[in-house]
Amino acid sequence: MxxxxxxxxxxxxxxxxxxxxxxxxxxxxxxxxxxxxxxxxxxxxxxxxxxxxxxxxxxxxxxxxxxxxxxxxxxxxxxxxxxxxxxxxxxxxxxxxxxxxKDRSSAPHHSPMATATATEADVVEKILWLRQQYHFGPARITMYLKRYHDITISASGVWRVLKNMNLNRLPASQRYKRTETRWKRHEKQRPGHALQVDVQFIEPLGQTGRKKRYYQYTAIDDCTRLRVLRAYPTHDQKTAILLTGIDPEAPTLF
Structure with a gap:
């Protein structure tokens, strides 16, 4: 030494x-x-x-x-x-x-994914436009620039541009929400106030000859979530009225 x-x-x-x-x-x-x-x-x-x-x-x-x-x-x-x-x-x-x-710079000698200096202003302008108009995230902006403008830039590079322009966080109304908080169940305060009705056709088993089609009505109460199923030979307004119970004495198929 x-x-x-x-x-x-x-x-x-x-x-x-x-x-x-x-x-x-x-x-x-x-x-x-x-x-x-x-x-x-x-x-x-x-x-x-x-x-x-x-x-x-x-x-x-x-x-x-x-x-x-x-x-x-x-x-x-x-x-x-x-x-x-x-x-x-x-x-x-x-x-x-x-x-x-003595201290030396820790900057890399070569950054292939860095934004090109000659087109930096154009790239930044496109990134900001996509963020403000479509609220794209860094990954989607990277994909869009590569597919439609043949511009290669990393998602982290896009994020740094958004960070410098204070656009890295979207407004609260435009942010992604978790699945359990994204959807709110449609509910009513009183039973019978509103019903959700769905209709689909069914064919009973064991039919011979010309098959006959029946219609299954499914009604769900928006308050109690009580479900009622009925099958009718016709699908019209009169059948829908019968399902709601306005005429409870009317016969059903099953």
């Missing part, structure tokens, strides 16, 4: 405690309060100092391996770090020195 001599460390008692990980970006004790200077210069200086502190922290971890523990496994357990992070810092330090320990 290359000599780690970029910072001076006191190996006396209590040295390790001073280099335990702390929340990065925390103002130092006794320092002045941070604020936004003219043209943001003060914020930029604070960002650079925070980056230097994090790089020195990583360097202190590597020096702990060389001068104290002699083992990356022991050091990572002491600091509560992952094995991958320690070896990544060591590899970068051996290749680039202290510059290799």
């Amino acid at each position: 290359a000599p780690l001599g970029c910072i001076s460390l006191d190996l006396s008692a209590g040295w390790c405690d001073r280099y335990r990980p702390v929340p990065w970006g925390t103002p130092e004790e006794g320092g002045a309060s941070t604020g936004r200077g003219r043209h943001g210069s003060r914020d930029s200086h604070e960002g650079l100092r925070a980056m230097e502190r994090r790089a020195n922290h990583k360097l202190a971890v590597l020096r702990h391996v060389e001068e104290v523990s002699g083992s990356i496994a022991a050091t990572r357990r002491y600091y509560g770090l992952s094995r991958q992070a320690c070896y990544r810092w060591l590899k970068r330090y051996e290749a680039e020195g202290l510059e290799g320990l």
